[in-house]
Amino acid sequence: MARNKFDVDEDLESPFRLVHFQRLLVYIKPYKTKILITVLMMLLASCANLVGPYLIKQAIDKEIPTKDISGLFILAGIYILALITTGICMKFRIRMMSQTGQSIIRDIRKDLFTHLQKLSFSFYDSRPHGKILVRVVNYVNSLSDLLSNGIINVITDLFSLLVIVGFMLSIDPKLTLYAMAGFPVLAGVILLLKNAQRKAWQILSNKQSNMNAYIHESISGIKVTQAFSREEENARIFSDVSGSYRSSWMRAIKVHFLLWPAIENISVLTVSFIYIIGVSMIGDGVTVGSLVAFVGYIWMFWTPLANIGNFYNAIINAMAYLERIFETMDEKPAVTDAPNAKELPAIQGRVEFKDVVFGYEEADRILDNVSFNVEPGDTIALVGATGSGKTTIVSLISRFYDITSGKIEIDGTDINSVTIPSLRRQMGVMLQDPFIFSGTIMDNIRYGRLDATDEEVIEAAKAVQAHQFISQLKDGYQTEVNERGTRLSTGQRQLISFARALLADPRILILDEATSSIDTETELALQKGLETLLEGRTSFIIAHRLSTIQNATRILFIDKGRIMEEGSHQELLQRRGYYWKLHASQKAV
Numbered sequence: 001m002a003r004n005k006f007d008v009d010e011d012l013e014s015p016f017r018l019v020h021f022q023r024l025l026v027y028i029k030p031y032k033t034k035i036l037i038t039v040l041m042m043l044l045a046s047c048a049n050l051v052g053p054y055l056i057k058q059a060i061d062k063e064i065p066t067k068d069i070s071g072l073f074i075l076a077g078i079y080i081l082a083l084i085t086t087g088i089c090m091k092f093r094i095r096m097m098s099q100t101g102q103s104i105i106r107d108i109r110k111d112l113f114t115h116l117q118k119l120s121f122s123f124y125d126s127r128p129h130g131k132i133l134v135r136v137v138n139y140v141n142s143l144s145d146l147l148s149n150g151i152i153n154v155i156t157d158l159f160s161l162l163v164i165v166g167f168m169l170s171i172d173p174k175l176t177l178y179a180m181a182g183f184p185v186l187a188g189v190i191l192l193l194k195n196a197q198r199k200a201w202q203i204l205s206n207k208q209s210n211m212n213a214y215i216h217e218s219i220s221g222i223k224v225t226q227a228f229s230r231e232e233e234n235a236r237i238f239s240d241v242s243g244s245y246r247s248s249w250m251r252a253i254k255v256h257f258l259l260w261p262a263i264e265n266i267s268v269l270t271v272s273f274i275y276i277i278g279v280s281m282i283g284d285g286v287t288v289g290s291l292v293a294f295v296g297y298i299w300m301f302w303t304p305l306a307n308i309g310n311f312y313n314a315i316i317n318a319m320a321y322l323e324r325i326f327e328t329m330d331e332k333p334a335v336t337d338a339p340n341a342k343e344l345p346a347i348q349g350r351v352e353f354k355d356v357v358f359g360y361e362e363a364d365r366i367l368d369n370v371s372f373n374v375e376p377g378d379t380i381a382l383v384g385a386t387g388s389g390k391t392t393i394v395s396l397i398s399r400f401y402d403i404t405s406g407k408i409e410i411d412g413t414d415i416n417s418v419t420i421p422s423l424r425r426q427m428g429v430m431l432q433d434p435f436i437f438s439g440t441i442m443d444n445i446r447y448g449r450l451d452a453t454d455e456e457v458i459e460a461a462k463a464v465q466a467h468q469f470i471s472q473l474k475d476g477y478q479t480e481v482n483e484r485g486t487r488l489s490t491g492q493r494q495l496i497s498f499a500r501a502l503l504a505d506p507r508i509l510i511l512d513e514a515t516s517s518i519d520t521e522t523e524l525a526l527q528k529g530l531e532t533l534l535e536g537r538t539s540f541i542i543a544h545r546l547s548t549i550q551n552a553t554r555i556l557f558i559d560k561g562r563i564m565e566e567g568s569h570q571e572l573l574q575r576r577g578y579y580w581k582l583h584a585s586q587k588a589v
């Protein structure tokens, strides 16, 4: 998968794709009754609104010349009633459509978030997290206006247009024809602007994404930034990134608003044209009242047309965002269940790697024909230089990535032939970078098994020697920690995620640098406590400190994605090879 970074624009999809709009309709469909009621209300409102010029025509041509005061009062009464009806309908529309628009947005966001939860590690490896965030938050928000107002408005405006043209035709068909003269000009302008607008909004969405990615990255790395006094340099980079966003925004707005003056100019020209033609036709079947009413309708005619133009703009804008939203929803998890995958039954914990070849990128070869066999209950330690492939090996057992070739079997079953949840449920994984979620310490440990009782959580914490420090906190297990656990020390975070992995009661336990930041005294106590707990479970332990793995059943020495040596601590020392060298170098320190 191609990698992206904060200052690299994502690929733009060039053609306008109707399919995106059709997919949006799927989200709109459940609310069709509400939308229909609102449309009906709006149609009523536009009818009420449109009678205005007709009433004026009546007044000028009939009631005023005949000094019919009561007739004028009746017309005024109808006008006021029409205005009140319009007001009530508008209020209803605003409430109903805000509700519906927000419900649709909630549904899209829910689907997007749920889908993101399923995507594989490789998806998250390949792009800045800020760019993913911007899709769920900002891009979905950008649809708000289109969904709350746009769709209803366009239906109402189309209807208004029909009614207006009907009124105009009933007043004077010839003048109506003249009034339409500006129409082809407008269609031409819209066509001319179409591509420029789409491109401008796409670029803007990219720049927004870049800016978000940089902000996200900068906040995540703020401690390093301050430690290296990089604040000014970062501010400069940010200024560039946000400058690009500003320029693309200005360009998008410039192109966006080109349509408005076009509509305004065309409508003014049309009205002037009609005045000239109309005045010359007065007496020839055209009355003053009908000319005034006609011009009133022409002004009204261009307003819905401008709104439709605006809706078109909004769609073009939304397309740039919809494209990204649906692209994310269409992203297939790189690791998926095979079509006939079955549940992995309760395992004993035998693990076998058979000639496993793997690379994160297609051209890479990180693991090169790795083969080993682990019996249930064995403790396997993986040692080797930084970047040699230890974490990669253990992440393949949980199928976080799919292997290029070879086979990984658990209890003789190929892990590619079983469902992913049934496999992962039986694993307790403690990743190298222990993550703490916002919430209490109790919640964080319970993440390993949601139905665990408080007692079981405390039991797990005791087993990994975390109980002592937790009980010393003011609120004990109920202490609130923030995301990433910044209120805790690295060792404390490790202990919590260790307890979390253990609580899952897995048959296979994977501990990647689980105790690297824990003091030796706590670690010794922890190892003692774990001896009974690990009994019968297969465990994989990655450690740089060799003192922690001396009791392992077998040690695998990894170098450049290959197993160079394997055996017990004593056997490897006697062999005087790689492991012996590493051991000697650590002893010398």
Ligand SMILES: Nc1ncnc2c1ncn2[C@@H]1O[C@H](COP(=O)(O)OP(=O)(O)OP(=O)(O)O)[C@@H](O)[C@H]1O
Pocket (backbone or CB within 6 Å): 125, 360, 361, 366, 384, 385, 386, 387, 388, 389, 390, 391, 392, 393, 432
């Ligand atoms: N997500 C990834 N995408 C691409 N390459 C990766 C990824 N993770 C690791 N690598 C590469 O794979 C190789 C093996 O990495 P791995 O994390 O397995 O090493 P390790 O032995 O666990 O190292 P350490 O002791 O530093 O944790 C390294 O060269 C690394 O650059």
